[in-house]
Every structure is written in C-alpha cells, then in structure tokens.
Amino acid sequence: MEVKKEKIRYILQYHYDQGDKAQQAAKKICDVYGPNTVSNATAKRWFRRFRSGNMDIEDETRSGRPIVENVDKIMEIVESDRNASTYSIAQELNISQKTVWNHLHKAGLKKDLDNMSTKRKLPPAKKPANKRSKKKEESDVDSDLTTG
Numbered sequence: 001m002e003v004k005k006e007k008i009r010y011i012l013q014y015h016y017d018q019g020d021k022a023q024q025a026a027k028k029i030c031d032v033y034g035p036n037t038v039s040n041a042t043a044k045r046w047f048r049r050f051r052s053g054n055m056d057i058e059d060e061t062r063s064g065r066p067i068v069e070n071v072d073k074i075m076e077i078v079e080s081d082r083n084a085s086t087y088s089i090a091q092e093l094n095i096s097q098k099t100v101w102n103h104l105h106k107a108g109l110k111k112d113l114d115n116m117s118t119k120r121k122l123p124p125a126k127k128p129a130n131k132r133s134k135k136k137e138e139s140d141v142d143s144d145l146t147t148g
Contacts, residue, residue, distance in 0.1 A: 003033050009057040012038070012046045022047040070095060074103050 008029060015025035026043035030036065070093065077089050086104070090097040 003037055006057055008033075008038050009046060012043055013050060013055065013057065016047055016050045070099065071103050071107070074100055075107060078104065078109065 011029055012022075012025055015028065016022075020028075022043035023040050025047075026038050026040045029038050029043075073093055074089055077084050077092065086097050086100045089100045093100070
C-alpha cells in the first residue's frame with residue numbers, strides 16, 4: 001500500500017503529541033500500512049524536528065539551481081544546434097559536462113563522439129593475420145633461403 005509522505009508525517013506528529021517514542025510510532029505505522037512504510041531513523045529525525053519546536057510537515061526548501069530550468073535550456077540549445085557538444089553546452093550554462101550528458105540521456109538522445117547528431121561510422125579496423133598463417137609464411141621464406 002503506497003502512503004504519501006505527508007500522511008506519514010502527520011501520523012508521526014500525532015504519535016509525538018501522544019508521547020510515544022519514535023521507534024514505537026514507526027512500528028505502529030508499519031503494522032497498519034505495511035513493512036518498510038517508515039524507518040526508525042526517519043521517525044527519529046521527525047521526532048527530533050518536532051522536539052525543536054518545528055511542527056511543519058513540509059520538506060525544507062533546498063538551495064541550488066532548479067533542475068527543470070537546466071533541462072529546458074539544454075534541450076533548447078540542442079534543438080537549435082544538433083551539432084552542439086556536451087562540452088559547449090556545459091560551458092554556456094556553467095554546469096558540468098556530466099550533468100548535460102545525463103539530461104540528454106534521460107531525454108532519449110545518445111551521445112556519439114561528444115556530438116548529439118553525428119552518425120558517421122568509423123572504418124572497420126583491419127584484423128591482424130592469425131599467428132598460424134604468419135608462422136607458415138615465415139617458415140616458407142626461411143625454406144626458400146636455405147634451398148635457394
């Protein structure tokens with residue numbers, strides 16, 4: 001049974017208000033909603049938060065650039081120039097090349113020689129002659145030298 005995080009947090013808050021310990025609350029929640037619904041560590045973290053006076057159930061805001069903004073900008077660059085390299089995109093947006101590659105990969109684009117549209121094939125490599133035929137050729141040369 002999938003239970004939303006917010007609901008679990010309200011239930012944890014209820015158990016905190018009732019004076020239960022975090023481990024007891026986690027066990028009761030898992031008994032009702034299924035195993036692994038909430039871990040002891042998560043219950044303890046929320047109880048610590050409630051004890052500090054923060055009764056807010058919402059996650060705290062995180063710092064950093066929004067991921068969606070990066071994805072939109074990356075896709076915009078690729079759509080305008082299919083030959084743009086992941087390196088040039090990373091430099092333009094001031095993000096890592098690996099981040100660019102990850103977003104493009106998730107969008108279904110494949111990187112080929114660091115270029116999003118290059119589809120040229122490299123010429124097939126020449127296979128080395130097998131050792132047996134090479135030894136036979138050498139012995140033929142040696143026998144020609146001794147008999148000739």
